[in-house]
Amino acid sequence: MNAHVTSNGNGTLGALNDLSPMELHYHVSQFLFMEARLQDTHAYDEWESLWTDDAIYWVPANGHDIDPETQMSILYDNRSRISIRIKQLKTGRRHTQTPRSELGRIISNIEIVGVTADEVEVLANALIYEDNLRGETVWAARNTYKLRVVDGIFRLVRKKVGLVNNAKPIFTLSFLV
Amino acid sequence: MPQMNSTLDFRSLIEPNRVNSRLYYDPAVFQEELEKIWYKTWVYVGHTSEVPNKNDYVTKSIGPTPILMVRDKDNEIRLLFNKCPHRGNQLCAYEKGNRSTFTCPYHSWTFSTSGDLMGYALPEGYVGTDKKGLGLGKVPRIAIYRGFVFGSMAKDGPSLEEHLGGAKASLDQLLDNSPDGELDLTAGFLQHRTKANWKFILENETDGYHPGFVHSSIFSVAQSGIANLYGSDSTALTRDFGNGHTEFDLRPEWRRLDQPLAWFGTTPDRLPEYVAAMDAAYGPERARKIMIDGSPHTMIFPNLFIAEIQLFVIQPISVSESIQHVTAIQFKGGKDINRRLRQQTMGSVGPAGFLLADDTEMYERNDRGARIRDPEWLVLTRGLHRETRDENGFLVGHSTDETTQRGIWRHYLELMAE
Numbered sequence: 001m002n003a004h005v006t007s008n009g010n011g012t013l014g015a016l017n018d019l020s021p022m023e024l025h026y027h028v029s030q031f032l033f034m035e036a037r038l039q040d041t042h043a044y045d046e047w048e049s050l051w052t053d054d055a056i057y058w059v060p061a062n063g064h065d066i067d068p069e070t071q072m073s074i075l076y077d078n079r080s081r082i083s084i085r086i087k088q089l090k091t092g093r094r095h096t097q098t099p100r101s102e103l104g105r106i107i108s109n110i111e112i113v114g115v116t117a118d119e120v121e122v123l124a125n126a127l128i129y130e131d132n133l134r135g136e137t138v139w140a141a142r143n144t145y146k147l148r149v150v151d152g153i154f155r156l157v158r159k160k161v162g163l164v165n166n167a168k169p170i171f172t173l174s175f176l177v
Numbered sequence: 178m179p180q181m182n183s184t185l186d187f188r189s190l191i192e193p194n195r196v197n198s199r200l201y202y203d204p205a206v207f208q209e210e211l212e213k214i215w216y217k218t219w220v221y222v223g224h225t226s227e228v229p230n231k232n233d234y235v236t237k238s239i240g241p242t243p244i245l246m247v248r249d250k251d252n253e254i255r256l257l258f259n260k261c262p263h264r265g266n267q268l269c270a271y272e273k274g275n276r277s278t279f280t281c282p283y284h285s286w287t288f289s290t291s292g293d294l295m296g297y298a299l300p301e302g303y304v305g306t307d308k309k310g311l312g313l314g315k316v317p318r319i320a321i322y323r324g325f326v327f328g329s330m331a332k333d334g335p336s337l338e339e340h341l342g343g344a345k346a347s348l349d350q351l352l353d354n355s356p357d358g359e360l361d362l363t364a365g366f367l368q369h370r371t372k373a374n375w376k377f378i379l380e381n382e383t384d385g386y387h388p389g390f391v392h393s394s395i396f397s398v399a400q401s402g403i404a405n406l407y408g409s410d411s412t413a414l415t416r417d418f419g420n421g422h423t424e425f426d427l428r429p430e431w432r433r434l435d436q437p438l439a440w441f442g443t444t445p446d447r448l449p450e451y452v453a454a455m456d457a458a459y460g461p462e463r464a465r466k467i468m469i470d471g472s473p474h475t476m477i478f479p480n481l482f483i484a485e486i487q488l489f490v491i492q493p494i495s496v497s498e499s500i501q502h503v504t505a506i507q508f509k510g511g512k513d514i515n516r517r518l519r520q521q522t523m524g525s526v527g528p529a530g531f532l533l534a535d536d537t538e539m540y541e542r543n544d545r546g547a548r549i550r551d552p553e554w555l556v557l558t559r560g561l562h563r564e565t566r567d568e569n570g571f572l573v574g575h576s577t578d579e580t581t582q583r584g585i586w587r588h589y590l591e592l593m594a595e
Contacts (some may be wrong), residue, residue, distance in 0.1 A: 059529065062272075062365045072365045072504060072519065075529040087398035088531060094394045096538035114360045134541050136373055167272065169368035172537050173528040
């Protein structure tokens with residue numbers, strides 16, 4: 001999980017703006033890689049536990065700057081809807097994930113664009129290879145994250161997955177993107 | 178695979194209670210469908226609220242063919258082929274916008290929003306040419322029913338109202354749920370691509386047999402009462418309107434419950450602005466009846482599906498690829514109900530939807546299964562013994578019966594065997 005997690009589950013991250021740029025980049029990168037691994041391996045409970053209560057998990061459609069409060073998005077989950085999504089996956093009857101997609105993703109171009117004492121804004125690109133019954137699909141996205149330090153570890157507050165082809169017809173997207 | 182002949186005898190592929198798998202995977206079948214269904218009958222294209230202002234346009238489709246739906250400078254809705262008549266270039270490369278002219282980037286031919294050729298570059302090379310015959314292609318017939326824009330590529334044929342027949346009542350029922358009697362489809366479409374024949378989608382839209390199984394995962398975790406609508410004791414009905422149009426009629430269940438907005442899983446106190454607007458528009462008594470009956474679940478052949486709170490447009494791309502375009506129904510004057518309609522739609526449908534991702538998984542498994550040699554015939558016998566006719570003479574069955582699929586194929590055979 002997070003770097004420097006102690007035996008009681010708390011971490012050792014302090015004020016983010018006291019960290020050197022390289023230290024901050026290291027901690028952020030480790031968190032994003034861990035999140036990617038939990039998604040790739042369908043570690044649903046661990047992935048869900050990353051989210052804060054005020055979470056927004058968003059995959060826009062038809063562009064990257066739409067207003068999700070007036071326009072359709074591919075996915076626009078608050079914390080309770082994330083929970084429903086995970087519960088559905090865990091029933092074993094989410095047919096589009098039975099059998100599950102085989103996944104491998106690369107997270108790269110990690111760029112920290114804003115930092116306060118307890119929150120950090122991050123950009124990163126994701127390239128995801130999916131194999132399922134239908135065949136092989138490659139997904140590419142420009143992601144935006146907001147992470148918050150809670151009890152000394154990073155949590156996910158906001159994740160926007162900007163699929164590069166979100167204005168075109170896309171196949172079913174039922175794994176955790 | 179069975180032998181593929183160059184001439185198709187559809188009567189040998191469709192029987193009243195079973196259909197041949199070949200109808201789903203043979204490219205020759207698809208080619209004939211383009212000619213006899215998609216490029217002939219009335220096909221839903223778009224809604225007038227998508228082009229509210231003069232010179233607004235959206236890129237739509239009829240079958241695999243892109244169509245520009247335009248509101249021209251005279252406020253008239255036009256359906257134009259997106260093809261420059263000079264060298265056949267794709268004319269407009271954008272999904273939507275507002276522009277007074279379309280200019281082809283290849284040789285700068287310029288067209289009005291009515292489709293007329295206004296001018297070309299270096300005109301001295303066209304001495305003696307008449308611009309009149311060089312406009313954009315137009316869909317031969319266009320008809321609009323209460324904002325729903327349909328096109329037909331046949332110059333002659335039944336009127337739109339004749340085509341809609343009994344299904345017209347479903348569009349009226351939908352619009353009754355709007356305080357202003359109109360829709361405002363401005364939330365944008367999700368486009369869900371699938372490797373499956375379009376008819377699997379068409380048949381599934383009013384199939385009441387599958388939800389209890391395909392959607393049991395979300396029904397169980399979202400504490401939804403919907404699952405009961407698809408059980409043995411349900412009083413909901415499947416209905417064959419004729420002309421290929423079918424309905425899953427939930428009104429008997431909602432009337433039994435007798436609770437306004439139960440159809441939408443909510444109560445009047447949670448949508449006070451909407452309820453007040455409905456009361457003001459229709460009077461409390463009629464408003465209450467409308468809000469008990471709710472919105473319809475009707476598949477208008479071949480491509481418009483009203484799924485209570487969503488509008489789907491089915492687009493065939495090839496024999497084994499289709500796109501489901503879907504947006505949230507938004508009621509003009511609906512106020513607080515519209516946000517809930519969008520939120521529920523985003524949760525349910527599209528590529529990541531709690532419901533449609535699983536339906537679409539079934540379409541793709543249907544499509545792969547159809548290509549397997551044995552058995553060649555697929556059965557549609559469910560509920561034959563308990564099918565009846567309603568007061569309007571339409572065939573109705575139990576909520577889980579295949580009355581709807583049989584109706585779709587009956588109409589399909591009429592079109593294809595012509």
